[in-house]
Amino acid sequence: MAAEAGYVRVAEQIRTRYLSGQLATGERLPSRQQLSAEFGQSTDVVTAAVALLAEQGHLSLRRGRTPEVIAPAGPPRALDRSADAAPSGDYSADSTVVPAPAEVAARLGLPPEASVVKTAYRYRDGDRIIALRTSYESLAQTASSAVALPEAGPHRGAGVRRRMELLGHPVAAVQETVAIAEASPEQVQQFRIPPGAAVIAIARTHRGESGEALETSDLVLPASRWTLAYTIPTDRATG
Secondary structure, rough: HHHHHHHHHHHHHHHHHHHOOOOOOEEEEEOHHHHHHHHOHHHHHHHHHHHHHHOOOOOEEOOOOOOEEEOOOOOOOOEEOOOOOOOOOEEEEEEEEEOHHHHHHHHHOOOOOOOEEEEEEEEEEEOEEEEEEEEEEEEEEEEEEEEEEOOOOOOOOOOHHHHHHHHHOOEEEEEEEEEEEEOOOOHHHHHOOOOOEEEEEEEEEOOOOOOOOEEEEEEEEEEHHHEEEOOOOOOOOOO
């Protein structure tokens, strides 16, 4: 308990410094050895304090570099999962045709390694990546159409529901599962969070009127920076 209180106390003292302007955005922290001597704590305690601040979005951790102060992340963002709204902020997207991974093929009801359009999205707030999403659609379903690529052509950015309507496959239901997972090494680097930090992993599948899968995607969010919001309609007749 004493060690836990120590790292929380050190984290708060470092946080107070940049909130008061003593440390500027982009400025590097003193070394762990310097902070250890200054606060009278072990380097393990200082390391835990730095990891906590990074998970909260206050510090940038990059391999081989001293931690840097980044713009305060503010309170966790709320993401409304009742709609098709993507995380707010600028984004970039890249689409490629690939053989479907086994799990993706199963979710889309396709034969193993069937061709799919994979679109990788990176959502940003300034220079900070705030969310990652990967979407998969059957190539046979969209090939040679005006909506073959989600982020190209006349219907760029129209969203899954609108694009499927244009193909004559209206979305009748959306299935979603939510899990908490440990960030992968790639996610640690992209989100600038410490190793072992938690992420929210959301698997969503859009289904047609016959229950067929039209699109499936994986959305990953840093758990310390997001909350999920749902609006669930009720049937008055059944309560």
